[in-house]
Amino acid sequence: MQERVPTIAVIGAGLRSSVYASEATGTSMARIVAVAEPDPARREAFRVRHGIPEEGLFEDWRDLLAQERLADAVIIGTQDHLHLDPAVAAAERGYHILLEKPIAPTEEAATRIVEAAERNGVILAVCHVMRYSPYTQHLLRLIREGAIGRVVDIQHLEQVGWWHFAHSFVRGNWRREDESTTMLLAKACHDIDWVSYMMGRIPTRVSSFGSLNHFRAEERPEGAADRCWECPVRASCPYSARRIYLDCLGDPEKEFWPLSAVTTDATEAGVEKALREGPYGRCVYASDNDVVDTQVVSMEFDDGATATVTVTAFAALEHRKTRLFGTRGSIEGDGRMLRIHDFTTDTITEVDTGLGDDASMAGGHGGADGELARAFFAAIRDGDPTKVLTSGHDSLDTHRVVWAAEDSRRDGVVVTIP
Numbered sequence: 001m002q003e004r005v006p007t008i009a010v011i012g013a014g015l016r017s018s019v020y021a022s023e024a025t026g027t028s029m030a031r032i033v034a035v036a037e038p039d040p041a042r043r044e045a046f047r048v049r050h051g052i053p054e055e056g057l058f059e060d061w062r063d064l065l066a067q068e069r070l071a072d073a074v075i076i077g078t079q080d081h082l083h084l085d086p087a088v089a090a091a092e093r094g095y096h097i098l099l100e101k102p103i104a105p106t107e108e109a110a111t112r113i114v115e116a117a118e119r120n121g122v123i124l125a126v127c128h129v130m131r132y133s134p135y136t137q138h139l140l141r142l143i144r145e146g147a148i149g150r151v152v153d154i155q156h157l158e159q160v161g162w163w164h165f166a167h168s169f170v171r172g173n174w175r176r177e178d179e180s181t182t183m184l185l186a187k188a189c190h191d192i193d194w195v196s197y198m199m200g201r202i203p204t205r206v207s208s209f210g211s212l213n214h215f216r217a218e219e220r221p222e223g224a225a226d227r228c229w230e231c232p233v234r235a236s237c238p239y240s241a242r243r244i245y246l247d248c249l250g251d252p253e254k255e256f257w258p259l260s261a262v263t264t265d266a267t268e269a270g271v272e273k274a275l276r277e278g279p280y281g282r283c284v285y286a287s288d289n290d291v292v293d294t295q296v297v298s299m300e301f302d303d304g305a306t307a308t309v310t311v312t313a314f315a316a317l318e319h320r321k322t323r324l325f326g327t328r329g330s331i332e333g334d335g336r337m338l339r340i341h342d343f344t345t346d347t348i349t350e351v352d353t354g355l356g357d358d359a360s361m362a363g364g365h366g367g368a369d370g371e372l373a374r375a376f377f378a379a380i381r382d383g384d385p386t387k388v389l390t391s392g393h394d395s396l397d398t399h400r401v402v403w404a405a406e407d408s409r410r411d412g413v414v415v416t417i418p
Helices: 015-027 040-050 061-066 084-092 107-119 134-144 162-170 183-199 241-246 252-262 268-277 368-382 392-411
Strands: 007-011 031-036 073-076 096-099 124-126 151-159 205-211 294-300 306-312 321-326 329-333 337-342 347-352
Touching: 007 015, 007 061, 015 031, 015 040, 015 073, 015 252, 015 368, 031 040, 031 061, 061 084, 073 084, 084 096, 084 107, 096 368, 107 124, 107 392, 124 368, 124 392, 134 183, 134 321, 134 329, 134 337, 151 183, 162 183, 162 241, 162 252, 183 205, 183 294, 183 306, 183 392, 205 392, 241 252, 241 268, 252 268, 294 392
Parallel strands: 007 031, 007 073, 073 096, 096 124, 151 306
Antiparallel strands: 151 321, 205 294, 294 306, 321 329, 329 337, 337 347
């Protein structure tokens, strides 16, 4: 008997939705049958790529969800502040939901989404892709097997990458809190969730410090222009949009991301036009950004264990780096290799978890994107929500840690989490 293939509708045919949809088409684990996307060129490209029939094309998600249920599940990849309405409406229509992180910018909106999914008995999978990587799963097994005893401290570093930060958080869609959300929620709710996953629980107390250190007018080099294309100091500027995006040409992964966010014309003329006219050509010291570029979060758990997460723009875009300190040993990890020190024998073991070197979205976050998508498709196919590594409430709990950290950063206090 042939196994039933789940059907999927997509709301918002941007980069993240495209990654998960491509996994469905590429593995034949699910079939894309509908898309709602306001941009006609992007909608048509998505239709061609996934073989969607004409009757499955919609400009507005409201029109898609006004139909009789068209699919088993929906992928929601709209901008963060546009998650609430389509997610609640999809849950009310009985769609299982794969929702790009964060759930929503505010606790009220996120809670409404989680409650709608629970009320209607649908699977809500929030895209905490870091949980799904082979590296994470290998490390988690070591912790659960007691390889280093009880974990008493974690030091975790998220290197956003100097050019990635300039792309997304200075020039791009996540540059302003009032138009998107905080940097910590947009970028590092992954990391707060990951640390909580390692510890098996969320912390009880949180403090945080962070600021916009560099990407502001006071740091502007003398003689810099408002736009990068003909800026006289571009040769000495690490954030030159001209260099960053021209270097993408001819590289399929970089043309997929970040260049596709800048222009659909992957030629030098296309890049020049986009940088002369669009937001990605602005000087990083003359933009309207206000999100922090460096932040540290300190956490205390119910047994006295501690953890810190550092998120910084000022590093190479690489896999996260983590040190875990336990009562019987320690582990150092770089996203691929694990270096395990056993205190009893005073020996060190190194493990290659097989993860790729590319930590970027273009590389599928080292394969974690695919693992997440396949887990979601399998959960729908088998009617088994446990195949997804986070429930809606799990994700909401770790989001609450992020909101607590933001309260601490703004108010200068230690925040207790109930």
